[in-house]
Amino acid sequence: MNIGDVAQRAGLPAKTIRYYEDIGLITPLRDDNGYRRFRESDLHKLAFLGRARALGFTIEDCRTLLALYEDNTRASADVKDLAQAHLTKIEDKIAQLQSMRDTLSELVHSCAGDNRPDCPILSDLATGEH
Amino acid sequence: MNIGDVAQRAGLPAKTIRYYEDIGLITPLRDDNGYRRFRESDLHKLAFLGRARALGFTIEDCRTLLALYEDNTRASADVKDLAQAHLTKIEDKIAQLQSMRDTLSELVHSCAGDNRPDCPILSDLATGEH
DNA sequence: ACTTGACCTTCCAGCGACTGGAAGCCCTAT
DNA sequence: ATAGGGCTTCCAGTCGCTGGAAGGTCAAGT
Incomplete structure (x- = not known):
């Protein structure tokens, strides 16, 4: 998936998704042409982030929540x-x-x-x- | 009055008062040593601004409110x-x-x-x- | 083959309303 | 003379994006 598809599906602006990569919330792959290539797991994380942000959690809270989500021993x-x-x-x-x-x-x-x-x-x- | 006195009396941080001057909400006089010298009217405006901000008005709203306040034909x-x-x-x-x-x-x-x-x-x- | 237009990239600046800090001048008291 | 407190300016950072410029890429249509 390219960023446009993911933006559509996650309900987030492409700019926001790039920003989330900048600050290390997600790390999509790259195609040879330099385009970001998003896996299902990236989309999943973005949807998670969108919902957490909609509940008003700060970005740092979101980072922590994602880490907890991925930690099965939490x-x-x-x-x-x-x-x-x-x-x-x-x-x-x-x-x-x-x-x-x-x-x-x-x-x-x-x-x-x-x-x-x-x-x-x-x-x-x-x-x-x- | 120097900025410290005014800050105390208006209940605003000195930094905020300097900022309000920067953006043209107030224009205190200056002493020969470069210190700001505040008149009663400046203090009055700052108190006005403090109350308007406490009610959540934006700075631009405050600017408009001050102008309306000073316009007797409003x-x-x-x-x-x-x-x-x-x-x-x-x-x-x-x-x-x-x-x-x-x-x-x-x-x-x-x-x-x-x-x-x-x-x-x-x-x-x-x-x-x- | 060429062009159009949509998509993608990076980088830089700006939003609002301050706030913190550095570097340095001024004033008073001891 | 020195110590302290208060004052000055200027620059950078906060938070979470958002807009725009300049340019590369791709698929479709002529």
Whole structure:
């Protein structure tokens, strides 16, 4: 398979796949013409990476997850710990965004949104008080 | 005021304040020795920026918000539209993170987390199926 | 045989919003 | 005179790509 096929099948841009090779996540073979030649195992890894990235794992997490995946002597606890740590980070991020949303939502609702200059949003930003 | 004082009072790192000058958000004066000299109005702007950034507005949004703040002929609708658009982005982001969280949470709970290698988290990443 | 166009290659730069660090000047206190 | 702290500029790095330039390769059509 060439990079275009793999990109299609893995659902990742070709640029991303080249980047993943650059940083050592995959090591496809090369044809005589210099084109990358991907094995099924490469495609499999890329799909794995795509799903892990879609769950928000960092590239370094993905590297670790791939290593664990390929290590038949792994302890599932190691995977779980990694995932749990990531889950906690996501939950923190959600809480932070929800706090922003609550404040913003309040401000937006309190603003008339007309032609006049008076604006509680700007007042709040200016003074930190409502 | 020197940069250290302003950093303390605005609750922003000195580095960030220099960066804000670089990109033209503020233009403090200079003393003969080359040190930045901040007026009250600079401090006020920095506090404004700090609050806007804390609500997740981008730097370019902040630039626009500052301009609106200083324009006494603004229409509050312009501010509201900007804030509403930002609010929508935050809500999208929250939804995306919640989706990740739900999937991850399920996976984490289904993993024994012991010494054995069997791991539903890795199985899911490998196959995309549960 | 030649050309077109799609595909592939590498390399370099840029995104956003800082952050760290190096090298060096300035000011105050001892 | 020296030590320290604060200030300056400039450059590089963060994260995970993404865009674009310049050029090689291949298969199909004329």
